[in-house]
Amino acid sequence: MASAIATDYTNEVKVSPEVASFSPEVLAEINAHVAKYPPDRKRSALIPLLLLVIHREHGYVDNAGVNCLAQKLEIQVQDVWETATFYSMINMHPVGKYHIQVCKTLSCRVRGEEEITEHICNRLGIHAGETTPDGKFTVSRVECLGSCGTAPMMQIGFDYHEDLTTEKVNKILDSLK
Numbered sequence: 682m683a684s685a686i687a688t689d690y691t692n693e694v695k696v697s698p699e700v701a702s703f704s705p706e707v708l709a710e711i712n713a714h715v716a717k718y719p720p721d722r723k724r725s726a727l728i729p730l731l732l733l734v735i736h737r738e739h740g741y742v743d744n745a746g747v748n749c750l751a752q753k754l755e756i757q758v759q760d761v762w763e764t765a766t767f768y769s770m771i772n773m774h775p776v777g778k779y780h781i782q783v784c785k786t787l788s789c790r791v792r793g794e795e796e797i798t799e800h801i802c803n804r805l806g807i808h809a810g811e812t813t814p815d816g817k818f819t820v821s822r823v824e825c826l827g828s829c830g831t832a833p834m835m836q837i838g839f840d841y842h843e844d845l846t847t848e849k850v851n852k853i854l855d856s857l858k
């Protein structure tokens with residue numbers, strides 16, 4: 682198997698003019714968020730809306746979702762892209778039930794991130810940036826998650842797992858059903 686960490690996570694997507702039609706419930710929540718801001722400051726709702734769409738729709742924001750949010754906020758599509766692709770917590774494509782984000786930045790890198798990532802990928806039989814065929818796990822290598830003092834670390838869902846060793850990783854993966 683080629684190095685499991687050869688491929689990095691990317692937010693690459695296909696651009697098209699399609700506009701998402703979110704559920705009435707999500708649209709109502711979008712409108713409620715937008716209403717919190719003055720009409721000329723609607724764009725301030727962008728990050729809350731991106732997170733809302735991710736958590737209430739399919740776990741990610743696609744091109745059609747980006748177009749819809751740009752319309753709702755009356756901003757340029759590229760403004761949505763700039764923000765959405767900057768943050769690794771904004772998924773731009775489908776991810777598994779468990780999205781394992783391993784920090785690859787300096788502190789984690791020098792304290793063994795590559796070994797941890799390779800171990801995870803070997804256990805799951807995928808490369809970084811890929812999802813297991815059963816849709817259960819996605820592995821991504823991301824920038825600093827702000828827990829440098831407990832490197833190496835990873836985030837799964839909303840949970841941080843710190844001071845990682847391969848043994849600790851095994852226990853964590855075994856606990857994920």
Ligand code: FES
Nearest residue numbers: 784789825828829
């Ligand atoms: S360098 Fe890994 S959490 Fe900051």
